[in-house]
Amino acid sequence: MKRWGNMAKTFTKIGREIVIAVKSGGPDPVANPRLRVLMQNAKAANMPKENVERAIKKASSKDQADYKEVVYEGYGPFGIAMIVETATDNPTRTVANVRSYFNKNNGSLGTTGSVDYMFDHKCSFKVTNKEGVDAEELELELIDFGVQEVFVEEDYIMVYGEFEGFGPIQKYLEENEFEILNAEFERIPHETKTLNEEQQAAIEKLLGKFEEDDDVTNVFHNMA
Missing domain, CATH: 3.30.70.980 (YebC, transcriptional regulation domain)
Structure with a gap:
């Protein structure tokens, strides 16, 4: 359970970093080097691809808090x-x-x-x-x-x-x-x-x- 707790914490952290990166450099990883490297970090942490896509989509929404x-x-x-x-x-x-x-x-x-x-x-x-x-x-x-x-x-x-x-x-x-x-x-x-x-x-x-x-x-x- 502790391990799952740590994984959830890591996913939350990377998700927030993705939101910050998208807000400052846009949702396209090709044009946004910080986002590119965060997507690699997410992969290394075994963060599901859909979680990453959801974070990018969420960051692009006007309703997303900064x-x-x-x-x-x-x-x-x-x-x-x-x-x-x-x-x-x-x-x-x-x-x-x-x-x-x-x-x-x-x-x-x-x-x-x-x-x-x-x-x-x-x-x-x-x-x-x-x-x-x-x-x-x-x-x-x-x-x-x-x-x-x-x-x-x-x-x-x-x-x-x-x-x-x-x-x-x-x-x-x-x-x-x-x-x-x-x-x-x-x-x-x-x-x-x-x-x-x-x-x-x-x-x-x-x-x-x-x-x-x-x-x-x-x-x-x-x-x-």
Whole structure:
């Protein structure tokens, strides 16, 4: 049941991201690179095709509420820095919920910029491996696009780059016929904090509250 709950949560998250992408770039994936990559993410998450089509159709409807991407920053218990990413049609509701999760779990909602500086904002692409690809050569090729690291596994290649490089990196990969399996934005902490088991359990409890909220799309933290 937990797994099905997580799948439903993932589908809701991707569905909202599709709505935002369609509202900003149109319903045609050929002309909308962000939508193209979200459709791949949906496929990787085993999201049914009809769910994706429904989200695109819904986003094109005049009645569809606009989702805004709002980021909240704060501290969990034991000084753990947290960044909470949301996609919401009602920021007043969302901020009230986020604040209450922090408050009820010995944390506090901070102001914009209060913990953001502790994290690097990155993008990552998982693409199918092609025969004869050399990781170092590919990394050198992609440095000008903001790529910092390339790892080659047997079946796939991981490409990590600057947040701002997402569009140019995606364009390069598509033009050079790399199949993008998944693409994400990540926030990687500069340093992590080690907690004992009891303290970790308190953080996990707070993360669980965020995970249950449909408005929350991602939570990043600096707990080791």
